[in-house]
Amino acid sequence: MEKVQCVRGTYDLYGAAKRKMKKVVSVGSSVVEKYGFEEIETPIFEFTEVFARNLGDTSDIVTKEMYCFADKGGESLTLRPEGTAGVVRAFVSNGMQQNLPVKFYYTGPMFRYERPQKGRQRQFTQFGVELLGVETPQADIEIIAMAYEFLEKLGLSGQVMVEINSLGDTASRDAYREKLVSYLQEHYTELSEDSKNRLEKNPLRVLDSKEECDKAVVENAPLYADSLNEESRKFFADVLHGLDLLGIKYRINNRLVRGLDYYSHTVFELTTDKLGAQGTVLAGGRYNGLVGQMGGGDVAGIGWACGVERLAMLLAEDIALPRPIAVIPVGEDTFDAALEISYKLRLAGFSVEQSYGGNMKKRMIKANKANACKAVIIGSDELADKTVTIKDLDSGAQKTVALANLTEELK
RNA sequence: GCGGAUGUAGCUCAGUUGGUUAGAGCGCUGGUUUGUGGUACCAGAUGUCGUCAGUUCAAAUCCGAUCAUCCGCCCCA
Structure with a gap:
C-alpha cells in the first residue's frame, strides 16, 4: 500500500x-x-x-x-x-x-x-x-x-x-473512399502529418480533422452525399x-x-x-x-x-434523496421501544433514520442533518401513556398521538 | 503519445522580494439550564504546504525529477 x-x-x-x-x-x-x-x-x-x-x-x-x-x-x-x-x-x-x-x-x-x-x-x-x-x-x-x-x-x-x-x-462507401483518396493525394503536400498518416490507414478520418490546413483541403473535398x-x-x-x-x-x-x-x-x-x-x-x-x-x-x-x-x-441540480423520519428515544429506558418503532415503520414502507448514540439533543441534530421531515420522539412519559410525540421538523410544530395510530398519523 | 497550467486543513482558497509557532471561509467537534434540531453566540481540533532529491545559515516560496489533476491536440462516450 x-x-x-x-x-x-x-x-x-x-x-x-x-x-x-x-x-x-x-x-x-x-x-x-x-x-x-x-x-x-x-x-x-x-x-x-x-x-x-x-x-x-x-x-x-x-x-x-x-x-x-x-x-x-x-x-x-x-x-x-x-x-x-x-x-x-x-x-x-x-x-x-x-x-x-x-x-x-x-x-x-x-x-x-x-x-x-x-x-x-x-x-x-x-x-x-x-x-x-x-x-x-x-x-x-x-x-x-x-x-x-x-x-x-x-x-x-x-x-x-x-x-x-x-x-x-458498402458499395457507396467504397466508391466514396476511392474518390476521396484520389482527391487527397492531389493535395498531399498541404495535409498535416497526422492526415498524411490517416490517408494510408483510414482516409475518411481526414474529414473531421481539426487542423487548419486539413480543414482548408477538406473544404473542397468531394461530398459524401454525391457518392451515395x-x-x-x-x-x-x-x-x-x-x-x-x-x-x-x-x-x-x-x-x-x-x-x-x-x-x-x-x-x-x-x-x-x-x-x-x-x-x-x-x-x-x-x-x-x-x-x-x-x-x-x-x-x-x-x-x-x-x-x-x-x-x-x-445535470445541474443535485438529486434529492427521500426525506426520512427520525426516531428519537429520549433516554435509555426507551431504547427498546424506539428500536421496535423504527422496525415497524420500515416494514410499513417508511424510510427511517435512528441515530446510533448520544443524548436527545445530539439525536435531534443528527435528524436535522439527515434532512428528516419528521421526528418521532419517545420518552418515559410517552412510554407510560402508549403514545409518541411527532414533531414536524420544518414547522417545529409537535403533537402527541397514540402509538397505535402512528403509521396513520405519519402518512 | 504531444504542448501548456496547477498541486497549501474534509471542501474552496490566501500566503507579500525565500526569514520565527502556515492562515481565512465553509464544514467538523464541544458548549450556551442534562426532554427538542434548523438561526445566533462562545470555544476547539485538523496540515508529512502532492512526493523525492537539490541550492541556501534558512524553502510552502528557488532548481530538478516524479506522481496527480485541469486545459488544448490526437481520439472518443
Missing part, C-alpha cells in the same frame, strides 16, 4: 456524482424499456479478438487504447472498450438469430487507455442500446427518437444538438423524413464519419458545447455487416451508446 490513491483515470463515485449517474441510468432504462428493450449483461472482458477483429485494425481504440492482458491459461483477454462488440458476440454465441428482432440495452464500465481529461476517464460508464434484425429505416428513426426522448427526460434536450450523416452501403447510390440515398431520405415527422431537430453533418469500421448507412452524434473538447454525449449508427463478420449470418444492426459520466455532469 505505497500509494493511497486510485489508478490514473479512475474515480471513486459517491454522493452527488453517483446520484446523478444513477439517475441517468434509471431514466435511460425506463425510456428504452417502453420501446421494448430488455437489459443484457455481457462480461466485462472478452477474448481480445472480439474487439480487435471487429472495431477495425486502424481504429485508435484497437491500436492504442485497449487494456489487454494474458490470463493464467495464456489467453489474450481485453477489458471491453465499448459495448456493441460484446452484445453482438452474445447474440451470435447464443444463436439469437432465431427470434428477430432482438432489442437489448446495457450499462456498465468500459475501459480505454487514454490521457484523462474532464469528461474522459480510463474507466467510464456507458449506457447503450442495440437493435438487431431490422433493415428498414424505421429502426433508425426509432433508435434516434429514443435517444432524443432520453435526453429530453433528463432535461437536456435544449443543450444538445443532433448531428447525422449517412455513410451509405440510389438505394443509400433513399434510405437516408426516409430516415430524415421520419425525424421530421416526429419533430426531432437535427443537423446534417457531411463530415461526420465515426471512428469504428463497422458503421454503414446512418451515423449520428448528440453533442453539447458545455463539456469542452469532450462534447459528444451520445453516439451511434447502423452496423449491418458486424453480425456477419462474427459468423452470425446476414443480420442488420443499429444502436447507440452514451457516456453516463458526461450526461451526469450536465
Whole structure:
C-alpha cells in the first residue's frame, strides 16, 4: 500500500456524482424499456479478438487504447472498450438469430487507455442500446427518437444538438473512399502529418480533422452525399423524413464519419458545447455487416451508446434523496421501544433514520442533518401513556398521538 | 503519445522580494439550564504546504525529477 490513491483515470463515485449517474441510468432504462428493450449483461472482458477483429485494425481504440492482458491459461483477454462488440458476440454465441428482432440495452464500465481529461476517464460508464434484425429505416428513426426522448427526460434536450450523416452501403462507401483518396493525394503536400498518416490507414478520418490546413483541403473535398447510390440515398431520405415527422431537430453533418469500421448507412452524434473538447454525449449508427463478420449470418444492426459520466455532469441540480423520519428515544429506558418503532415503520414502507448514540439533543441534530421531515420522539412519559410525540421538523410544530395510530398519523 | 497550467486543513482558497509557532471561509467537534434540531453566540481540533532529491545559515516560496489533476491536440462516450 505505497500509494493511497486510485489508478490514473479512475474515480471513486459517491454522493452527488453517483446520484446523478444513477439517475441517468434509471431514466435511460425506463425510456428504452417502453420501446421494448430488455437489459443484457455481457462480461466485462472478452477474448481480445472480439474487439480487435471487429472495431477495425486502424481504429485508435484497437491500436492504442485497449487494456489487454494474458490470463493464467495464456489467453489474450481485453477489458471491453465499448459495448456493441460484446452484445453482438452474445447474440451470435447464443444463436439469437432465431427470434428477430432482438432489442437489448446495457450499462456498465468500459475501459480505454487514454490521457484523462474532464469528461474522459480510463474507466467510464456507458449506457447503450442495440437493435438487431431490422433493415428498414424505421429502426433508425426509432433508435434516434429514443435517444432524443432520453435526453429530453433528463432535461437536456435544449443543450444538445443532433448531428447525422449517412455513410451509405458498402458499395457507396467504397466508391466514396476511392474518390476521396484520389482527391487527397492531389493535395498531399498541404495535409498535416497526422492526415498524411490517416490517408494510408483510414482516409475518411481526414474529414473531421481539426487542423487548419486539413480543414482548408477538406473544404473542397468531394461530398459524401454525391457518392451515395440510389438505394443509400433513399434510405437516408426516409430516415430524415421520419425525424421530421416526429419533430426531432437535427443537423446534417457531411463530415461526420465515426471512428469504428463497422458503421454503414446512418451515423449520428448528440453533442453539447458545455463539456469542452469532450462534447459528444451520445453516439451511434447502423452496423449491418458486424453480425456477419462474427459468423452470425446476414443480420442488420443499429444502436447507440452514451457516456453516463458526461450526461451526469450536465445535470445541474443535485438529486434529492427521500426525506426520512427520525426516531428519537429520549433516554435509555426507551431504547427498546424506539428500536421496535423504527422496525415497524420500515416494514410499513417508511424510510427511517435512528441515530446510533448520544443524548436527545445530539439525536435531534443528527435528524436535522439527515434532512428528516419528521421526528418521532419517545420518552418515559410517552412510554407510560402508549403514545409518541411527532414533531414536524420544518414547522417545529409537535403533537402527541397514540402509538397505535402512528403509521396513520405519519402518512 | 504531444504542448501548456496547477498541486497549501474534509471542501474552496490566501500566503507579500525565500526569514520565527502556515492562515481565512465553509464544514467538523464541544458548549450556551442534562426532554427538542434548523438561526445566533462562545470555544476547539485538523496540515508529512502532492512526493523525492537539490541550492541556501534558512524553502510552502528557488532548481530538478516524479506522481496527480485541469486545459488544448490526437481520439472518443
